[in-house]
Amino acid sequence: MDQRGSTTPEVDWPARPDTSLALNRMGTFDWDLDSGQMHLDPTALEVLDLRPDEFTGTPAGLRIRLVSGEEPRIDARVAQAMKDGRSHYGAYFRSRRRDGTLGWTHIQGHILRDPHDGRPYRVIGILRDAAHDPVEPGAAGERNEGRLRMTGVVERTTAILAHARTVNDVTDVLKDPEALGHLGAVSVMLGVVDGARVHLVAEGQLGSYVPEIEYTRVDARFPMSEAVRTLQTVYVASREEFQRRYPQLWPYIEPLDVRSGVYLPLIAQGRPVGALGLLYSRDGDFTTEERNVLVALGSGIAQSLQRAILFEQEHDLAEGLQRAMLPRRIPEVPGALIAVRYRAARMGRDIGGDWYDVIPLGEGRVGVVIGDVEGHDTDAAAVMGQLRIVLRAYIAEGHTPGTAMARASTFLRELATERFATCTYGEVDLNTGMLHLVRAGHLDPIVRRGDGSCHRIQVAGGLPLGLPAHDPPGTGTGYPVTSVELHPGDTLLLCTDGLTDRRGDRADSGMREVMDGVRDGPVDVERLADVLCDLVGDAGGGDDMALLLLRRRGTPAPRGGGPLRHELAPGDPDGPALARHLIRAAVAAWGARERADEVELAADELMTNVLVHTDGAGHVSLRLTAEGRIRIEVEDSSSALPHRREAGDWAVSGRGLLLVDRLADDWGVEPRGGGKCVWCEFIVPGRPG
Incomplete structure (x- = not known):
């Protein structure tokens, strides 16, 4: 007698493999690694709640049904299997149906390799609905995997933060998808306590402005402020709870794909230094284990944030002291x-x-x-x-x-x-x-x-x-x-x-x-x-x-074309020697190297007259005139005008101006205020004189 009832569909005996797979919500997939094309049978599309016209025929077409953070984890699992030379891999992952509900799915693949070089070129596998697995969706294997994954995130993040020296270093870690993305959060926010306010300093992953006000008072009706004020973790399990508990925040949350959130107080040495906000696109059914992991994560971030704040305060103090000096x-x-x-x-x-x-x-x-x-x-x-x-x-x-x-x-x-x-x-x-x-x-x-x-x-x-x-x-x-x-x-x-x-x-x-x-x-x-x-x-x-x-200041001139002016100080034995050196260098730069000895000797005689026959200081200057002549001027504060005189055979002085007269092409004396200027000029060969 047939005991199946009138609503049970007719099934051949024995059942065909495709019928068995379909009745147990198990679909198949075929993935060509060389071309990147992927085929899903109708049951696989049904498990993922995908219409045939929605699926693009590549692994990227699955993204619209994968919960945030699951894609990189599955990719890593497949890549590791290929690297290790294994022929099989398997993993549980969470998917979101068209109506927004979450479900567990299991994927299992067989890797085909080239018999000559072992290169993987194709994956054939099964994709099944894991909602009816024993104990709970994903079973014990997924629970262990999730536990290890979350613990690994905490360990990696803590290790990275150990090297953070500034608040910017801390925020860079929190904004990195590779650091906290595996927790499944779609947005990560960091607030720093600044007196009686909470200053929002970082947000990542959502790609839009953080759904908070940049500065909020600690006593304000915001979840981050509440976490700082009460030193207790704030859990928001649904969009309805966001709207009911935090009406000021709701306008920022409403347009986003956010369904729950966790706000962790960051406590160091018994006082709050900030708060960490994590927003999720899933409902907030946080398990005890997840809550413990999040609290441990908050503790590590708090220590790093406090070190960074102290570092910046000390550095600012040191820099301020330095600048004051x-x-x-x-x-x-x-x-x-x-x-x-x-x-x-x-x-x-x-x-x-x-x-x-x-x-x-x-x-x-x-x-x-x-x-x-x-x-x-x-x-x-x-x-x-x-x-x-x-x-x-x-x-x-x-x-x-x-x-x-x-x-x-x-x-x-x-x-x-x-x-x-x-x-x-x-x-x-x-x-x-x-x-x-x-x-x-x-x-x-x-x-x-x-x-x-x-x-x-x-x-x-x-x-x-x-x-x-x-x-x-x-x-x-x-x-x-x-x-x-x-x-x-x-x-x-x-x-x-x-x-x-x-x-x-x-x-x-x-x-x-x-x-x-x-x-x-x-x-x-x-x-x-x-x-x-x-x-x-x-x-x-x-x-x-x-x-x-x-x-x-001034308009650039050809090199060597600028004037030279040097001070002659009484009792300075190095002054004339330095002036002679500069004069010789300038004359050579002006293209009159063959007359350098004459110019230097004439200038030396004029400088000697100032130092020997006057009581005050003097100045010697050298310039190239517009007429193409080298002009030397020696100024002093004496009003006595020099004159050329004939010196006897045994005289020790009196030949200075005679030398100048013989060496220079022209020379003269000009009264200037309380003193005078003795000058001489030399024609530069090749220039119009």
């Missing part, structure tokens, strides 16, 4: 454009000893300083502050560059500190363009000419400040002066090694990069300073950096 403002200097930059090392409470300074000296002169005290701590910063002030005082008193540097070195030795410092000091006369440089173990300066060329200035160097000088007493300061001419439009660069050092690279690679940046950078010194700071980026974050740029 630097000049509060850079004075306006007529004839020059100046830009400075300081960048602290990203090393927490450590403070650097880098500094810069700009010292107006009057009469169109200005002093510029760059320096670096050894070490990165408060002692280095304290020494830097004292050294900057004392060097500024010596310079302002009128000491020559070499003397000022030597006295600063002595001062540092007498501080009884083990620190030394490197430093470069430059004194620029913006009227003449003369630049006198002294270097104490520091980097050579860089100059960019008005024509775009760029080179390092080879400055004769002394020992770093604070080290014992090796010069015998009375032989010199230990810090020789190098003089060059800064033409209109030229830019001088002084910097510390924080700008040029690059981790792991050759010692000169950073300097080459800086040279290229100066050569190709903008003319404006402020913009150029920004470009050079950007070169460092994260590559040199272990050291602080100071930078000073000075550009002489």
